[in-house]
Amino acid sequence: METETAQFHIKQESFEGPIEVLLELIEKRKVFVNDISLASVTDDFIAYIQEKGMLPESVSSFLSVAATLLLIKARSLLPNLELTTEESESISDLERRVALYQIISEASKWLSAKYGKKIAFEGAPRNFGIVFAPDDSIKLENLSSLVVGALERVPPPAPKKPEARVFKTISISEVIDTLHERIQKALSVNFNDIIIHAEGEDQKQKKVYVIVSFLGMLELVRRGFVEAEQSANFENISLQKQDKSTSLSHESIESSYE
């Protein structure tokens, strides 16, 4: 019993979140948090996802951030790109989230450094001697149900860090290759409009092309993973987040480019 007591530690993992990754990328470039700097780290962010992959429970939040970044980038390249209210909100939300995270991350550095270093100790309770004082409202027959009640509230163990992160199982370049063609065909009319607008700037056209491919790809990947999440029954995924990522459907992408 004693060794068991001594060794008792709870499995606890801390995960890298999308906002944390995003702020790291922005800080690496030594720029302020705004839509321009967010647009500038879009490629890095997507490269990060491709390289490192994501944990199953954070797939939807990473993808919704990636989608918003692409929107920001698309907007910066296409001045006439009209955004839905929801898309505009997701952009300003993202800017705020990164700004908030930056503040918190600064404050937490101080807290981490000071934690437990200079403790203010509570006084010892003065010795009055122990007086046996039971509580008659606790009945013998209720004791075990009190235990069971407490046990039932214990959440399932924290998800372990999977050996292989999700994205590694998918070849992104394959997806891009197929989608490239499909999206080009499907959006050819809209693309012409865009090309007229971006006349004479081959580099820009190329970028737009890439963005649209990514938007489509992300949507498909996201849909795929929503299914995977459900079959694996991850309880931690917040429905709100899934809703948010759903806002970036093909329909809304197409209508944005019309």
Added chain:
Amino acid sequence: MNKLATQIESLLFATADPQSIKALSSRLSVSEEEISSALQDLETSLQNHAMMLVREGQEVTLATRPEHSALIETIRKEELSKELSKASAETLSIISYYGGISKAQIEFIRGVNASYSLRALSMRGLIEARGSGRSVGYYPTLQMLEHFGVAKVEDLPEFEQTKQKITKLLTENIEAQ
């Protein structure tokens, strides 16, 4: 120090338990305003002593000043945890600078599920949940302040500016929703 302040001091000292202003008021049969003013008196009269009054929200307790930390550790037998994970430190910062924040708001800021961090911090007594259902908010505790050796949240670095920035950024979000 007036009589009321001394009575409060005797209670805090003898029980070594945090007391709420409300409980002190009913125990000593005076108004909460009188308790608050006596607490200020007590705080001042402890200035040259080894103890300080630690306050968070409605709760107060007596604790040793941080400069005595190393000395007291030599007589305390309990195991002290000295490490906070990055996730815990961030979650604790949010709650310390913005007491009453909801789980959804914490997740909005960090972009990851906050359940495990919140539970880990509660187990260590550093935060507590108040309210019920959708209006559950998380607050720092007296123990949180004690672990950082500060008497109140306002003593955390750049408390006011930081709180204002967070409030502004979070409020814009609520309005947008």
Added chain:
Amino acid sequence: MNKLATQIESLLFATADPQSIKALSSRLSVSEEEISSALQDLETSLQNHAMMLVREGQEVTLATRPEHSALIETIRKEELSKELSKASAETLSIISYYGGISKAQIEFIRGVNASYSLRALSMRGLIEARGSGRSVGYYPTLQMLEHFGVAKVEDLPEFEQTKQKITKLLTENIEAQ
């Protein structure tokens, strides 16, 4: 109050055990004469406070002044007769079915800090701590079992199943080190 007197005060505040002048001298690396003189200093500076320095032969400790005894006694009786919180009731039940459980394990099950519950239950003679340092375990007291009319923990209702449920949960969560 000089630095030495404040250091002594912090030690006496943080432990309820009386300290000998000799022990203080060696802990603070100063002569016994210096301790004695600092104690006088401390005594004087506590004059307007609820606490006073109590000397018994070569030992000193802090205690509340006699004029506060009645107040503290009232509060204490109130504490002892009041209904246990849900947190304390659950903690007591868990300890009854799983004698020897650690504070960390109780906190893991309940998801919140157990310090206050454990203190309240100990003060009421319902549980007791055995062992020291990291291996402190909590057990129900004999009086507690007698109060429930059982001779041993195994006679508690549904003892085996309940104990097994706790064992299973704790085993699943022990980190392989």
